[in-house]
Amino acid sequence: MLGLLAVAAIAAVVLTTRGATHSTEEIVEEAEDVSDDPHIFSTHSLPTEARFMPSIGNGHIATNIFSDTVYLNGLYNGRKGESHRARIPAWANIRLNSTLTHRPFAPIYSLNTRDGVFKVTVDRERSMVTQRIYAHRFYTRAIVNQIEVYSKPYADPNLTHHDIWIAITLMPGPTSEDIVFETPIPEKLDERMIWSACGKTKESEDLVYQPLPVEVCAYWTSVPDHLVVPQHGGRVFTFAMTVDNNKTKARQELEEGEALYQKHVREWHKLYDQSSMTIEGNLKLSKIINGIWYYFLSSLPSESTNQPPERFFGLSPTGLARGGTFEDYEGHNFWDTEIWMFPSILLLYPQYAQKLLQYRLDTAYVASQLAKTTGHKGYRYPWESAYTGIEVTQPCCPDVAEYEQHISGCIAFAARQYLATTRNEDWLKHGGCSLVTHIADFWASRAVINYTTGLYDIGNVMGPDEDHRNITNSVFTNVVAGYSLYLAQYVACLCKSYFLAKDPESWADIAWSLALPYDEELDYHPQFSGYSRGEQIKQADAVLLGFPLQSTRANDLSYYEGVTRGSGPAMTWSMHTVGHLQLGDTGQANAMFNKSYEDYVREPFKVWSELRRPKIGAANFFTGMGGFLQALVFGYGGIRIHLDHLLIDKPQLPPDTSGFTIRGLKYLGANLTLDIQETQSTLSVAAVDDNWPLTYHDGRNQIRLAAGVSITLAGEGPFTIKSVPWKDCKVPVDVIGKPYLRPTGFVMWKQQQQEKGSK
Structure with missing residues (x-):
């Protein structure tokens, strides 16, 4: 975890994404993927940069391969802005000693994205050794290591040989700085020796919403120094680590696990039987897509589990296997979930889209309090949230927490898409009506009539372009706010038999009359009121009006492509791809599409970096992956x-x-x-x-x-x-910034005053 002084120093040098990106510039030599199977990534050497190692997970527990850290869904440590995923020592990190020295053997490392397993194969002089590592998809509290050792046949069976010994090492890393664990306790379970350790996080996120630290318990199989196999035979050795907030559940998972590998693979195959995206004629692109869905699904909850599933705490920008550090966004939730990851997940796996929205429903009462404390109504969601739903943005970066309020509109936009594709009445009854209408109340309380223009202004905000702060009438913010208001009008009708909404027409009146900066002479949308043409911006902002907000203008695309800094995050160019495809400019779309992934995907395990080579930023950047999928689904599709x-x-x-x-x-x-x-x-x-x-x-x-x-x-x-x-129920008109087309709200009042003055 970066200290506050280091964080402040970084923030002073670079205005970073959400104020929390480590923008180191490194030359990283990447290993080669030698597999011709679109679902398997294989290599003879591991990445020199550990952050480009792949992850395994099941939505409850996750880790990076050969990492000394395990993370648990919803387990955070640290007060408010210091909250981050709590590190659990990796009592599942077992290494074959022959892979630590790489001599005299040449291991093969493979990630099978279809089976959800990482495999290490070592061809030794007298034996073949295969290690399988996976976070079990059914026994979701478990990370499993299975090591198969088979002796090789010899030409002369009469020759005397000794038993085969395979040296292994358990590498759990140092004591956790986040959790105070009790001294591990050994005990015997059947014929196995196991260990257990329970502890509590050192600091809760907030004393009001989380008065007590969280307990966590881990069990793991004892790991010997050597595995011994007869000279003419073979054996499979199984080691497991289980983790849960409940000690009994963690132990039961260790006890009850059976047919481990086959059951795990079947559950992964069920996921891919539901949906898939297939590319023909381009193996590289096919692998990238399969990698994205593997990483996404590894951080989403299993549908079928041995133990009842726990509450789900959302998708952070680097997934469940990362988040303990500043550079990995500490496992927090941002607008990245709803705008970048949500849409493609919704169309292929709508059950997971509902779980992502449920996280926002579960923290709605905190969003209500945030709105009140800032003098507004309804629900105001924080820029960064974790366990409790309070604002947990780092102390280094108060501006993003204060001004980047468009996240509430982005959550409503995700709800809009969810309702459009599912018409889930049950979701509306169990919180959806309240979520949508209270977000509209927030925007209604933020909009202020400008008596000169006759329009509603929304001031003191920051759009997706974080190079500009404390601005008025961010076009992206105002449009998502307008869509939020119109959606509430629609939902008020859908819910009227069981949910009472206050004056839904007033929401539409405000949305209709929101200011929308537009330069008639140059025929483009300035990013906000007072934007000076030629100013550089950080990432896609006004161009998001074209997609996902669906009002493309060629001039917006062409202008903002020229002023967007090249060091921006991956998802920017995906949105330019969609815009050019919508306008029929296939050549420029293809150029933007290639730009959206070529310098961000790191071999051999298709791990995305936030920033273009040679910079890294966050590793395994789900946000960039989500934008890339949208370029495919909503652009080319x-x-x-x-x-x-x-x-x-x-x-x-x-x-x-x-x-x-x-x-x-x-x-x-x-x-x-x-x-x-x-x-x-x-x-x-x-x-x-x-x-x-x-x-x-x-x-x-x-x-x-x-x-x-x-x-x-x-x-x-x-x-x-x-x-x-x-x-x-009538679908809303979704027209924003056209107050003089109908006399409502302030315009009606102004007309009345003018009529009085003429008499």
């Missing part, structure tokens, strides 16, 4: 989510590919596959929900979708998939 329909527009192949298939798209209970080939695109239907009948339109034809139907998408589109209205 052409998919757009609207409140009352799903649109597919201009589907086309990514560069240097011969096929692109998104299988398992979920829309209103239907299961769809979009297959894009060089000559044509096809939409296939695997299942539909009778509660939401779907109709396909292409401008000429209208087809009722049913299981088994396959439709060739003729031309570029748009192709529309639509169902019946939901409760006959």
Whole structure:
């Protein structure tokens, strides 16, 4: 953990992403991936930079391979701005001694993204040794090491040989600085010797919302110095480490684990049976996509578990396997979850999208208090949150915590997409109505009428471009605020039989009249009121109006590409890709697409860095991965989510590919596959929900979708998939910054005053 002086020094030199990025510049030699299987990454040498090692996880527990640290979902240590993931010593970090020296053997290291397992293979003189390491997908409290040792046959079986000895080492690392563990206790379990240690975090995040430290218990199998196998035979040795907040559950997982490997692989295969994204003709790109989904799913909870699942604490920018340090964002949740990771997860795995929203519902009462303490109404979500939901941004960087309020609008935007694709009434009844309307109340209390312009201003904010702070009328902030207000108007209708909303039309009036900076002469959106043309910006901001906010302007794209600093984070260029595809500029889109990943993906395990080579920033950067998936799904796939329909527009192949298939798209209970080939695109239907009948339109034809139907998408589109209205509630107009088109709110009052003055 960086000390405060070091943090302040970094902040003084570089205004960093969310105020918390370590921007070291390093020359890192990368190992080569030698596998030709799109799901397997193999290498003869490990990365020289440990941060580019792959992770294993199951949403409850996670670690990086050969790391001395294990992290647990929801386990943090440190008061407020010092809160970070609490380090548990890695009593699962077992190394084959032959891989520590690399002599005289040549190990092969492989990450199998389909099976969810890391494997080490060592071809020795007298034996073949294979080590499998995985965070179990069913016994979710467990990290498992299985070491298989098989002797090799010899030409002369009469020769006398000794037993085969394989030296191994347990490397749990130093004592935790976050958790006060009791002295480990040994005991015998069946024929095994096991150890256990329980402890408590040193500091709770907040004395009001978390008055007591959190307890955590670990069990692990005793690890000998050597494994012994007869000269003519073989054996599988199994070692496990289990962790939970409950000691009994941790022990039961160690006791009950059976058929470990087969059960684990089956659970991973179930995930990929639900959905997949497949690239043909480009092995590199295919591997990158498979790597992203592997890392995402490793940090999301298992659907089927031996022990009841725990409360889920969201996706942080570097996943569950990282977050103990400043450079890895300390395991906190940001807008990254809702804007960058959420949309692709929603379309392929909507059950996980609901869990991500549930984290925000679970912390809504804290968001309510934050709004009150800052003089506003409704829910104001903090810029960074962890266990309790309070603001946990580092003390170095108060500006982002104070001004970057667009996160509340981003959460509402995710809720908008979720409702559009699921129409989940149960979610609305159990918190969704309240979440959406209270976020709208917050924005209504933030908007202030400007009596000169007749528009509502939102001041004292910071947009995604963190190079500019304490600004007024950030175009991105105002648009997500407007969408939040319109969504509340719609949800008030959906929920009216069981949830009372106050004057929903007033939300729409404010949204309609929000200021939206626009330069008519140059035909582009200045990033905020008072923005000076030519000023450099940090990352995609105003261009997000085009996507995900769906109001593309060619001039916005061309202008902001020229002033965005090249050292910005990975996801920026993915959004430029989507914008150029929407405008039909395939050449520039392809250039931006290549730029969005080529200098960010690190070999051999496809770990993303936040910053372009040679800089690193955060490692295994989920935010960049999420932006990249959106370039594929919403850019080349052409998919757009609207409140009352799903649109597919201009589907086309990514560069240097011969096929692109998104299988398992979920829309209103239907299961769809979009297959894009060089000559044509096809939409296939695997299942539909009778509660939401779907109709396909292409401008000429209208087809009722049913299981088994396959439709060739003729031309570029748009192709529309639509169902019946939901409760006959009118979809909002979503028009922002047009006050004089209808006399409401301040405009009506001003007209009345003018009429009085003329009499």
